[in-house]
Each structure stands twice: as structure tokens, then as C-alpha cells.
Amino acid sequence: MRRWRPRGIVPGLSRLPATGHERVPDPTVDGFVRAATRLVARLGAGGQLLVLVAEDDAPDLTALVAALAAQATVPFFGGVFPAVIEGTRQHARGGLVVWLPASGAPRVVSGLDRDTIQIPAMAGRQGGATALVLVDGLARSLASFLEALYDRLGNTVAYWGGGAGSLRSGPRPCVFTEAGVFQDAAIVALVPAAASLGVRHGWTKLVGPLVATRTSGNEIQELNWERALDVYRAAVAADCGREITEEGFFEVAKGYPFGLQKQGAEDVVRDPIAVGPAGSLRCVGDVPENAVLSILKGVPEQLVAAAGAAAAAARAVGAPSRLSLVADCVSRAIFLEDRFAEELEAMDAARGDGASQIGMLTLGEISSQGNGYLELFNKTAVVASVPTDEHVVTGSE
Numbered sequence: 001m002r003r004w005r006p007r008g009i010v011p012g013l014s015r016l017p018a019t020g021h022e023r024v025p026d027p028t029v030d031g032f033v034r035a036a037t038r039l040v041a042r043l044g045a046g047g048q049l050l051v052l053v054a055e056d057d058a059p060d061l062t063a064l065v066a067a068l069a070a071q072a073t074v075p076f077f078g079g080v081f082p083a084v085i086e087g088t089r090q091h092a093r094g095g096l097v098v099w100l101p102a103s104g105a106p107r108v109v110s111g112l113d114r115d116t117i118q119i120p121a122m123a124g125r126q127g128g129a130t131a132l133v134l135v136d137g138l139a140r141s142l143a144s145f146l147e148a149l150y151d152r153l154g155n156t157v158a159y160w161g162g163g164a165g166s167l168r169s170g171p172r173p174c175v176f177t178e179a180g181v182f183q184d185a186a187i188v189a190l191v192p193a194a195a196s197l198g199v200r201h202g203w204t205k206l207v208g209p210l211v212a213t214r215t216s217g218n219e220i221q222e223l224n225w226e227r228a229l230d231v232y233r234a235a236v237a238a239d240c241g242r243e244i245t246e247e248g249f250f251e252v253a254k255g256y257p258f259g260l261q262k263q264g265a266e267d268v269v270r271d272p273i274a275v276g277p278a279g280s281l282r283c284v285g286d287v288p289e290n291a292v293l294s295i296l297k298g299v300p301e302q303l304v305a306a307a308g309a310a311a312a313a314a315r316a317v318g319a320p321s322r323l324s325l326v327a328d329c330v331s332r333a334i335f336l337e338d339r340f341a342e343e344l345e346a347m348d349a350a351r352g353d354g355a356s357q358i359g360m361l362t363l364g365e366i367s368s369q370g371n372g373y374l375e376l377f378n379k380t381a382v383v384a385s386v387p388t389d390e391h392v393v394t395g396s397e
Helices: 029-043 061-071 142-156 228-240 249-253 300-316 330-351
Strands: 019-024 047-054 076-081 083-086 089-091 095-101 107-110 129-136 157-164 175-177 180-182 185-191 196-200 204-211 214-216 219-223 258-260 268-275 281-284 292-297 321-329 356-362 365-367 375-377 381-387 392-396
Touching: 019 029, 019 083, 029 047, 029 061, 029 095, 047 061, 047 083, 047 185, 047 356, 061 175, 061 180, 076 129, 076 157, 076 185, 076 356, 083 095, 083 330, 089 330, 095 185, 095 356, 129 142, 129 175, 142 157, 142 185, 142 375, 157 196, 157 321, 157 356, 157 381, 175 185, 196 300, 196 365, 204 228, 219 228, 228 249, 228 281, 228 292, 249 268, 268 375, 300 321, 300 330, 300 381, 321 330, 321 365, 330 356, 330 381, 365 381
Parallel strands: 019 392, 047 076, 129 157, 321 356
Antiparallel strands: 019 095, 047 095, 076 175, 083 089, 083 356, 107 185, 129 185, 157 365, 175 180, 196 381, 204 292, 214 219, 219 281, 258 268, 258 292, 268 281, 321 381, 365 375
16 A cells, blocks of 8 residues: 655645545445545545445445555545535435545544543644544543543644444444554544634523532433432423433433533533433533533524534634535434434535535534634534635545
8 A cells, every 4th residue: 555645735834735525325345445546546645535434334344444445545534423414415324535635644542441541643734734533422531532632732733523433333443544443442633724613502501500419421420419310300301291211311312411511602512312320311421520511402493503603603714615524413413303404504505605515423523612622512513614725526426
């Protein structure tokens, strides 16, 4: 395999060279390899490939990695997600291959099931770059990983990404590079341009404040010194009029997440997805002990408007863009059902710059929220507008 060779980077570069993507409707190893080969043939061997695989009928990842490593002439990285996004449509089958210029090769960070995370040195240009971050969305120590990553790169880069994996099949290997397929791991890849970011969720406060008086990682064990499930059940049942059972918990909880209160900003949403031992509530992402929480409620019109506002915010603060990367929470799509198409349309319309809108449904979203600290979000729309040259290649099989 021909190794990554850095393309010359001009100091102060604010735009990527040409980029492009192809949708892969055929969910086979050969389908992804053909798309990767065509993109490299058109755009050259000085970049990297982002490979987004939708989980329905997904190919064997080990076989996919081996085939791409044998055929591709650039580094690649990617993950399996509940669905991929192209334009105003989501696709639960097939995938996307995206060609992006590279600032160093993608790096694997393992051990996201441990409390202490080691971040490797990041080769390549960092200042004025964007870190694309794909994580195992069901890993236990996502907060520790993001803290360690920010300690390594700080505010020298913009951050965009999200959690791979499946709500249906549970924990499994779900992110990959040419080095293999990984569980409890993250992939960090740098591109040599600083994206503009928009982060919004649109969920509204129902009950609170509440104090998470006992937690363990991503499990809330007590709220206000009572069993978390009991407190949550009483508050939500009073609003929705439905019985909340352990077996049917997610069917109700998808419309009632938690919000971690943040001074002067939207709450950071935590998505409760299951009932754990002794009436604890398992969330996507850590909840610090003694955190002040609210229980939030979803109103479809407000969620759609917030997604549009995220796209508008990403465009408003940046240079003209031809590439818009979207990480949108899978539970927003589950909650909105048929109306989720309105959310994708709102983002596409609000941007108004003709950029290609591509991305994925995620188990947790990652962003530095403008120039702020790196965060893991839930039930949130995160948009990165990446400044590029005019030439953008799109296509599908």
C-alpha cells in the first residue's frame, strides 16, 4: 500500500483543497472499495478517506478494512452508524465515502473502557485545523477521553464528530482504520482547515432543577437522594400520561432527556436509554456526581428550528463553504419519525450556500461549541462548515 504523503501546506491556509464524496447504495465490501478507488483517482493520493457505513446489512468490517487497505492508496478511517446523511435524506443501508485532505495520518486511541486515557502525539499541522473525532458511542469513558484529547490539542483546532455503534445490537467493534476494527476506542483525524461550528438542540425544560446525588460514569443512580427511576418516572408520567416500565423505557424516554445545566448556554443533553441495576438510569455520556439537571421535553417544531439554527450558525461565522458535515443524534430521528426529514431540510435551507450536506446519525455528538471547551452532546445537531475550494465531486453507484 502506498503510504500517506503530506501535501504541501501553505502557512495560514484557511481552505481545504478540493473535496468530494460518493454514496454507496450497495452495502458490500466491493461497493465501498469501488467508491474509494474512484474518489482517489479523481482527487489524488494526498488525502484521506472518511468511510461512513450504515448499520442495516453492513458488510463485515474486518473484510472491509482488509480490502480497503489492499486497494486504497490513502489512509482511511470510519465507523458504523445507525444511518448516513446525504443532502436532505437519511440512508439506513449502504454508506458514504468522503475524500478529505489530510494533516497527518488518522490516529487510534484505545482504552475508552478505562479511567485513564493516553492520547498519542498528533503529527501534522494543528493550528487552523479541524479534528474529526469518531468514537465508540457506547464506551464507558467518553468524558475522560474528550478531556484528554482537549489537553493534547486544546483550542488549536476545531472539533467535530460523533459516536458510532448501534442502539439495537449493543456494544461491539464499530470504528476502524487500516490498523483494524476497534471497540472502546476513538479515531482522531486532522484536516488542514478550521471549520465553523453550529450546535443546537431545541429541547425545553419540563422539571428541575434536580441534583444527581449519586452517579457512576454514565449511570445516574440517585436524583435528590432517591432512586433515579422513581424520580424520573413520577415527573415524566405526569406529563405524558403513560406508564413507564423498564421494558418499554426507551419508547417514552426518547422524548424526555436530561439537561446538564450550563451557565449562559443551552443545557448539554444526556440521553437516558435504559434502566440499569437498582433503578439507575443509563445514559449516553457521563453524568458527574452532584451535577444539576433538568428533565427536558421535545416539541417537534422547536427541534426542527434548532437544527436549522445550528446550520445557520456554522455558516454565519465562517468563510464560504462547499462541505457541511452533520452529526445528528439518532434519538432525534427516532423521536421525530417522519418529521425528521423536515430537520434535514431545515439544515440544508438555513445554510443557503450550496454546500454538500453529508454526515451520519450518531450515538452522542462531539463539538467544541464554537470556541468553547470540547463537549459530548446527546440529542443535538452539530454542524461543521468546512471552507474548501470550489471543486467538489459528488456521485453514487
